[in-house]
Amino acid sequence: xxxxxxxxxxxxxxxxxxxxxxxxxxxxxxxxxxxxxxxxxxxxxxxxxxxxxxxxxxxxxxxxxxxxxxxxxxxxxxxxxxxxxxxxxxxxxxxxxxxxxxxxxxxxxxxxx
Amino acid sequence: xxxxxxxxxxxxxxxxxxxxxxxxxxxxxxxxxxxxxxxxxxxxxxxxxxxxxxxxxxxxxxxxxxxxxxxxxxxxxxxxxxxxxxxxxxxxxxxxxxxxxxxxxxxxxxxxxxxxxx
Numbered sequence: 001x002x003x004x005x006x007x008x009x010x011x012x013x014x015x016x017x018x019x020x021x022x023x024x025x026x027x028x029x030x031x032x033x034x035x036x037x038x039x040x041x042x043x044x045x046x047x048x049x050x051x052x053x054x055x056x057x058x059x060x061x062x063x064x065x066x067x068x069x070x071x072x073x074x075x076x077x078x079x080x081x082x083x084x085x086x087x088x089x090x091x092x093x094x095x096x097x098x099x100x101x102x103x104x105x106x107x108x109x110x111x112x113x
Numbered sequence: 114x115x116x117x118x119x120x121x122x123x124x125x126x127x128x129x130x131x132x133x134x135x136x137x138x139x140x141x142x143x144x145x146x147x148x149x150x151x152x153x154x155x156x157x158x159x160x161x162x163x164x165x166x167x168x169x170x171x172x173x174x175x176x177x178x179x180x181x182x183x184x185x186x187x188x189x190x191x192x193x194x195x196x197x198x199x200x201x202x203x204x205x206x207x208x209x210x211x212x213x214x215x216x217x218x219x220x221x222x223x224x225x226x227x228x229x230x231x
Contacts, residue, residue, distance in 0.1 A: 102219055104150070106155075
């Protein structure tokens with residue numbers, strides 16, 4: 001069964017450094033999402049992406065964050081200058097169309113030192 | 114106000130018994146979808162079951178069933194014949210179709226940690 005894949009599974013980065021989290025959504029899916037889960041807390045929406053542009057973003061998704069779909073298969077989340085509070089599990093998700101469930105990747109655990 | 118409420122932070126169930134995980138939701142959107150996801154200790158998010166607001170019948174997927182009571186705005190997950198591998202965090206989530214502008218982000222509850230006892 002096709003699945004959403006995320007790399008790396010764990011990323012350790014110094015505070016202030018840029019980090020790029022990578023996702024390969026399911027190939028025939030059209031809608032893409034990033035979510036964040038701080039340890040012990042609930043999953044929070046960051047951004048949705050459709051038709052090569054951001055369709056919605058949360059207040060968490062400030063100017064330090066950006067997303068790209070550079071080549072039609074990868075979907076990346078960039079954090080420009082990481083802060084300690086960016087430490088979390090980051091989930092990529094995709095869905096095929098309207099009213100279809102979102103399928104999540106296994107997540108990238110980001111640790112900021 | 115919380116859109117998704119899971120009032121059970123933790124639950125225990127005996128292996129082979131059934132267990133119900135509670136979820137209530139709040140929306141004014143006439144069209145929405147409800148989901149349950151399982152998150153094992155390894156961290157991945159596994160889709161379990163989906164119920165659309167216009168679905169007439171309760172959703173079922175193997176040992177999982179969703180007890181959808183629209184008037185009460187509840188969407189409880191029932192796991193039958195619990196297995197040790199069911200021990201995990203379970204999240205209820207909702208997608209609102211009109212309020213989200215069509216892009217349908219998912220809002221999660223705080224989760225219920227289920228532990229299956231041998």
